[in-house]
Amino acid sequence: MxxxxxxxxxxxxxxxxxxxxxxxxxxxxxxxxxxxxxxxxxxxxxxxxxxxxxxxxxxxxxxxxxxxxxxxxxxxxxxxxxxxxxxxxxxxxxxxxxxxxxxxxxxxxxxxxxxxxxxxxxxxxxxxxxxxxxxxxxxHPLPVHERILEAMLRLGFRFKNADLERGYIQGVQQTLPFYQEIEFFASPQYAQSVNEVELTFVTNQYGVDVIVECDKRGGLFTGGHDSIGRFTVQHADADRVDWVAQVDGWLSQTISRYGQHGHGLGHPGYGQPGYGPGYGQGPGYGQPGYGPGYGQHGHGHGHHGRGAGVGGMVAAGALGVAGGLVAGEVLDEVFDDDGGDDGGFGFDEE
The missing domain is CATH 2.60.40.640 (Immunoglobulin-like)
Structure with a gap:
């Protein structure tokens, strides 16, 4: 016994x-x-x-x-x-x-x-x-996330990588102790101005704060630097906006306003949202299904230490956060993610 x-x-x-x-x-x-x-x-x-x-x-x-x-x-x-x-x-x-x-x-x-x-x-x-x-x-992305990501691809940007950075972004109401950076290689039309573009979505029940970080190229006598833009969109606008034109405008504004560090930035028509309740309950927002073709219905690392990047916006002293952290890539080992053929989009094949 x-x-x-x-x-x-x-x-x-x-x-x-x-x-x-x-x-x-x-x-x-x-x-x-x-x-x-x-x-x-x-x-x-x-x-x-x-x-x-x-x-x-x-x-x-x-x-x-x-x-x-x-x-x-x-x-x-x-x-x-x-x-x-x-x-x-x-x-x-x-x-x-x-x-x-x-x-x-x-x-x-x-x-x-x-x-x-x-x-x-x-x-x-x-x-x-x-x-x-x-x-x-x-x-999977919410409809507004998906429209913005689709617009980036339609503008010629190529997906590079995505990761999570521990910390908080200043000026953004954030509840989780990390933020996601979705990185893209520059499209041909922007290649002379930027090396890469990173998108960060900070989402709540009403809408999304979109942080755009452009890694700008240096000139003959100037070094490269980062430029930040912050824009607020509503979930209800997912099917109301020309997102290619919208994202193109965000990029142009962000590149042109280097030095403002993204604080207080807003896009015309996208100020502080006054949204109504009930989002997420209507048709098209249900649980994703299985099988091929999913994603059609219901719709690297941060450049820290370079001054004006998102890393420069991380609040000092904000890293003592709740949630255990264990070194090592435990999830990768458990799930045996071997990469596979991604068709050129930077995806990991499941």
């Missing part, structure tokens, strides 16, 4: 857990639905808590060094304490709200190169090794 207790303490013959998602595809502001399936081990176990959380890989700068770590950024309990009898099977349903600022991981049904996202399940077992499960999830 004592030997069995020792084995149980090391996780041998203990309970097991497996989380099943109804649909691993979601969007910011929606939810992930599923159930946590548990099976009792060789002996009765006291389960102290069952929790689920969203985890992702975040880039962290520490002095001159930079490393990637696994960060938990949204957590929810599924149950409190209970007893799990030997061999007992138990399923607990859940519905996890997806934060509005959750970064985009997939576009047109394919994974953006550089992005990882997972749903982690933790089964806390009294006097024994905790059990866990990790499931890959895909976060």
């Amino acid at each position: 004592v030997f069995k207790k020792m084995l149980s303490a090391f996780g041998v013959g203990g309970p097991s857990v497996d989380t099943v998602l109804v649909n691993p595809n979601t969007r910011p502001g929606l939810s992930l639905d599923g159930q946590v399936n548990m099976r009792g081990g060789d002996s009765a176990a006291t389960i102290e808590q069952v929790t689920i959380s969203l985890v992702t890989r975040v880039e962290v700068e520490s002095g001159a060094a930079e490393y990637a770590g696994l960060m938990e950024f949204h957590r929810m309990p599924v149950s409190g304490p209970f007893q799990l009898a030997p061999g007992q099977q138990l399923s607990l349903p859940f519905q996890l709200p997806v934060p509005w600022e959750t970064p985009i991981t997939d576009l047109y049904g394919q994974r953006l190169h550089g992005m990882t996202m997972g749903l982690r399940t933790e089964l806390s077992v009294a006097r024994a090794v905790d059990k866990g499960d990790l499931d890959q999830v895909a976060v």
